[in-house]
Amino acid sequence: xxxxxxxxxxxxxxxxxxxxxxxxxxxxxxxxxxxxxxxxxxxxxxxxxxxxxxxxxxxxxxxxxxxxxxxxxxxxxxxxxxxxxxxxxxxxxxxxxxxxxxxxxxxxxxxxxxxxxxxxxxxxxxxxxxxxxxxxxxxxxxxxxxxxxxxxxxxxxxxxxxxxxxxxxxxxxxxxxxxxxxxxxxxxxxxxxxxxxxxxxxxxxxxxxxxxxxxxxxxxxxxxxxxxxxxxxxxxxxxxxxxxxxxxxxxxxxxxxxxxxxxxxxxxxxxxxxxxxxxxxxxxxxxxxxxxxxxxxxxxxxxxxxxxxxxxxxxxxx
Numbered sequence: 001x002x003x004x005x006x007x008x009x010x011x012x013x014x015x016x017x018x019x020x021x022x023x024x025x026x027x028x029x030x031x032x033x034x035x036x037x038x039x040x041x042x043x044x045x046x047x048x049x050x051x052x053x054x055x056x057x058x059x060x061x062x063x064x065x066x067x068x069x070x071x072x073x074x075x076x077x078x079x080x081x082x083x084x085x086x087x088x089x090x091x092x093x094x095x096x097x098x099x100x101x102x103x104x105x106x107x108x109x110x111x112x113x114x115x116x117x118x119x120x121x122x123x124x125x126x127x128x129x130x131x132x133x134x135x136x137x138x139x140x141x142x143x144x145x146x147x148x149x150x151x152x153x154x155x156x157x158x159x160x161x162x163x164x165x166x167x168x169x170x171x172x173x174x175x176x177x178x179x180x181x182x183x184x185x186x187x188x189x190x191x192x193x194x195x196x197x198x199x200x201x202x203x204x205x206x207x208x209x210x211x212x213x214x215x216x217x218x219x220x221x222x223x224x225x226x227x228x229x230x231x232x233x234x235x236x237x238x239x240x241x242x243x244x245x246x247x248x249x250x251x252x253x254x255x256x257x258x259x260x261x262x263x264x265x266x267x268x269x270x271x272x273x274x275x276x277x278x279x280x281x282x283x284x285x286x287x288x289x290x291x292x293x294x295x296x297x298x299x300x301x302x303x304x305x306x307x308x309x310x311x312x313x314x315x316x317x318x
Contacts, residue, residue, distance in 0.1 A: 056088035079235040082113035115292025157315015178230030196269035217253040247277040
């Protein structure tokens with residue numbers, strides 16, 4: 001008798017728990033709908049996002065999508081919850097859920113919870129049509145599960161720093177990860193025919209005889225390149241770290257004189273004491289603009305762990 005009484009009490013406790021949970025689900029959706037009827041989108045968002053973060057509630061996701069489409073002023077405050085909606089939908093879509101696939105088409109077409117991506121939207125349209133055909137029995141063999149949900153998007157842009165104001169930056173992003181290759185220069189390519197030293201305060205050309213002197217003209221040739229990795233740390237923002245090589249050659253002009261002190265020849269010499277090369281380390285962040293077609297980059301470049309230069313970049317995403 002005690003055994004059956006214990007089982008009955010356990011069953012009642014489970015029923016009460018399920019009932020309380022169902023009431024809670026009904027409460028946040030009901031209150032969210034009431035706020036929507038009043039056009040109080042902020043209050044509605046607060047209630048519906050509770051359902052999304054608690055258990056990826058489908059009705060809450062649908063209502064939040066409606067709010068996003070109806071009020072553009074809510075976009076900034078909704079980025080985190082819409083990214084969560086996107087993750088929920090993506091998980092369901094891999095199980096061939098037509099509701100989730102249909103929503104993903106909308107999300108990638110309109111840039112909801114992610115950057116606008118027509119290529120990915122077309123991919124999910126094809127998947128939706130395939131699932132519907134199979135549900136109607138038109139396909140004999142199931143379509144293979146896709147190995148990659150989101151195709152890689154490539155970018156190309158202009159990169160500049162105080163030391164090297166002309167540069168390019170290319171790379172790609174897929175999901176939360178990305179990569180880049182950057183190259184910069186000051187577009188100075190002055191050649192030289194000799195090597196000089198200036199460390200002790202005197203201008204000395206190695207292997208040079210006769211009379212010569214510094215002509216008070218100098219030019220720096222700067223080249224640098226690096227590769228790096230990117231990871232999405234916030235919606236639309238990728239943090240990057242990279243490493244590479246840099247080189248700065250300081251070229252000085254000198255003149256050769258005869259016994260009377262008349263300069264009869266001018267040439268250029270590389271100053272070994274003022275020229276440097278070594279390790280280049282990049283630390284930066286890339287922000288994808290709202291429609292996902294352009295980006296801006298801010299970066300700090302550390303050279304030989306001694307010099308720090310800021311860098312900025314802009315570009316297009318394809």
